[in-house]
Amino acid sequence: MKDSIISIDDVSFQYPDQTAFALQHVSLHVQRGEWLAIVGHNGSGKSTLAKMLNGLHYPKEGTVTISGLALSEENVWAIREKLGMVFQNPDNQFVGTTVQDDVAFGLENNGVEQKEMKERVQEALEKVGMTAFLNQEPHHLSGGQKQRVAIASVIALRPDIILLDEATSMLDPAGRDEVMNTIRSIKDEEGLTVISITHDLEEAAKADRVVVLNQGSVYTEGSPQAIFQLDQELLTLGLDVPFPVRMSQLLADEGLILSQRHFTEEELVKDVWTLNFKK
Amino acid sequence: MMEKIILGRYLPLNSVVHRMDPRAKLLFIFGFVFVVFLANNVLTYALLGVFTLFVIVLSNIKIQFLMTGLKPVIWLILFTFLLHVFFTKEGEVLAQLGFLSIYKGGVIKGAFISLRFLLLIFVTSLLTLTTPPISVTDGIESLFGPLKRVKVPVHELALMMSISLRFIPTLLDETDKIMKAQMARGADFTSGSLTSRIKAVIPLLIPLFVSAFKRAEELAVAMEARGYRGGEGRTKYRVLAWHGRDTAALLVLVALAAALFGLRS
Ligand SMILES: Nc1ncnc2c1ncn2[C@@H]1O[C@H](COP(=O)(O)OP(=O)(O)OP(=O)(O)O)[C@@H](O)[C@H]1O
Numbered sequence: 282m283k284d285s286i287i288s289i290d291d292v293s294f295q296y297p298d299q300t301a302f303a304l305q306h307v308s309l310h311v312q313r314g315e316w317l318a319i320v321g322h323n324g325s326g327k328s329t330l331a332k333m334l335n336g337l338h339y340p341k342e343g344t345v346t347i348s349g350l351a352l353s354e355e356n357v358w359a360i361r362e363k364l365g366m367v368f369q370n371p372d373n374q375f376v377g378t379t380v381q382d383d384v385a386f387g388l389e390n391n392g393v394e395q396k397e398m399k400e401r402v403q404e405a406l407e408k409v410g411m412t413a414f415l416n417q418e419p420h421h422l423s424g425g426q427k428q429r430v431a432i433a434s435v436i437a438l439r440p441d442i443i444l445l446d447e448a449t450s451m452l453d454p455a456g457r458d459e460v461m462n463t464i465r466s467i468k469d470e471e472g473l474t475v476i477s478i479t480h481d482l483e484e485a486a487k488a489d490r491v492v493v494l495n496q497g498s499v500y501t502e503g504s505p506q507a508i509f510q511l512d513q514e515l516l517t518l519g520l521d522v523p524f525p526v527r528m529s530q531l532l533a534d535e536g537l538i539l540s541q542r543h544f545t546e547e548e549l550v551k552d553v554w555t556l557n558f559k560k
Numbered sequence: 561m562m563e564k565i566i567l568g569r570y571l572p573l574n575s576v577v578h579r580m581d582p583r584a585k586l587l588f589i590f591g592f593v594f595v596v597f598l599a600n601n602v603l604t605y606a607l608l609g610v611f612t613l614f615v616i617v618l619s620n621i622k623i624q625f626l627m628t629g630l631k632p633v634i635w636l637i638l639f640t641f642l643l644h645v646f647f648t649k650e651g652e653v654l655a656q657l658g659f660l661s662i663y664k665g666g667v668i669k670g671a672f673i674s675l676r677f678l679l680l681i682f683v684t685s686l687l688t689l690t691t692p693p694i695s696v697t698d699g700i701e702s703l704f705g706p707l708k709r710v711k712v713p714v715h716e717l718a719l720m721m722s723i724s725l726r727f728i729p730t731l732l733d734e735t736d737k738i739m740k741a742q743m744a745r746g747a748d749f750t751s752g753s754l755t756s757r758i759k760a761v762i763p764l765l766i767p768l769f770v771s772a773f774k775r776a777e778e779l780a781v782a783m784e785a786r787g788y789r790g791g792e793g794r795t796k797y798r799v800l801a802w803h804g805r806d807t808a809a810l811l812v813l814v815a816l817a818a819a820l821f822g823l824r825s
């Protein structure tokens with residue numbers, strides 16, 4: 282595919298000293314500007330795949346190309362500038378002693394001039410709405426705020442792609458919304474490509490496309506609508522169907538046929554209360 | 561408990577001392593440690609005392625605050641004082657307590673040494689009280705920079721220091737959490753014999769270590785993902801700036817040393 286910003290072709294990977302393959306013949310293409318969700322049971326290989334995209338692992342077989350750069354030892358630092366990652370644990374990715382030091386860390390690594398660094402740190406913190414916390418130490422921040430700083434650290438490097446590996450799974454619902462809204466607005470502003478690895482199918486429902494991993498291979502991919510049609514199949518894959526989808530299903534079983542399956546409670550509620558008008 | 565310890569605490573006030581370059585402060589303290597030993601009579605100790613007071617006033621830090629910070633070391637100072645009082649046999653005898661005689665020389669010497677101790681503690685705690693830990697690290701990295709030529713990993717050591725500083729509160733929080741979790745399971749950290757108390761700490765330390773290692777591993781991955789590849793070709797976000805006041809401070813120290821040298825007996 283021509284317009285793919287990420288091409289993964291027939292990639293297999295095995296951890297050292299392990300007999301099983303963590304990834305088997307995975308092929309995946311991501312379009313520029315797309316929001317892709319990757320879901321899958323624990324140990325299905327999501328994090329392994331994520332780390333491969335950033336050169337933290339190299340494929341045993343197959344090729345990975347990111348922003349036109351083939352993944353190799355020579356290209357890995359350039360690739361890390363193009364693809365930024367936000368990890369799960371807010372504390373274990375906060376390197377600096379203060380918010381601004383943390384955002385600057387990636388810039389320092391890439392040898393950005395001090396004057397430009399100041400500007401970029403400021404700019405990145407503005408985008409995530411954390412300028413008021415410039416000199417704050419990490420233990421005075423909430424989980425959601427720390428994750429926003431992690432996003433700022435990635436944005437400061439001006440990447441093409443941002444990859445979230447369960448970045449919201451340790452947050453409370455408010456923190457989750459706070460982080461997802463930040464990502465969404467930055468994506469729209471900068472035309473970023475977003476890959477979001479998640480266990481939260483409601484979050485996945487908001488993506489352009491969903492990829493389901495199962496035991497190290499791509500099980501299926503498609504629009505959220507298409508994926509959630511799978512219902513029972515998803516359960517056997519160890520995935521939890523979101524509440525609104527389950528509810529629509531139950532209502533359908535009771536003979537209440539809604540116009541479509543719903544992924545958000547809001548849509549569902551709207552459809553239910555307007556149902557009678559349509560008769 | 562943590563509130564009472566002032567060693568390593570930073571007080572973000574506004575003063576000349578706060579604004580000084582951390583390198584100047586480090587060099588100043590390093591010099592001061594030697595200069596203190598020049599004093600050997602009442603006049604020179606008085607001069608040192610007045611000088612230290614002057615520095616404290618400049619730093620805007622309340623002397624009462626420094627005093628409360630002394631509590632953990634007060635016994636050490638007292639002990640040194642008494643040691644000299646009882647065991648230095650110089651000058652006339654002031655008092656006779658059974659087989660112990662107290663000499664004038666002992667009292668004077670004890671007072672001097674305790675004072676010296678006190679002044680050193682005051683001035684060194686001023687360093688951490690007026691400088692954010694990260695600046696201290698930056699200062700150390702910069703001062704030891706030349707050692708990179710002889711393959712001392714100065715940058716790595718400084719980074720280690722700053723990461724440790726960054727994780728101290730996180731690990732303290734975690735200790736607290738684990739402690740509460742173990743207490744909820746019936747662990748008792750506060751009573752019993754010494755051995756049983758030490759044993760009670762083991763179920764605290766093991767989870768703490770396991771989690772610290774996990775954190776370290778995740779942090780290393782996160783650092784690499786953000787392009788960390790060692791000190792080479794790296795720029796610095798915080799730049800240290802040496803001003804006239806920094807040179808002046810060091811000159812004042814030299815002048816103090818000269819004065820003490822002239823006045824000592
Ligand atoms: N460092 C490692 N060494 C050996 N095997 C590993 C390592 N990390 C992961 N694995 C194995 O690789 C497989 C895929 O793990 P991975 O972490 O990619 O799963 P995941 O989909 O991210 O799971 P989770 O939802 O729990 O985060 C698992 O079977 C796991 O046991």
Ligand SMILES: [Mg+2]
Nearest residue numbers: 327328329446
């Ligand atoms: Mg994972």
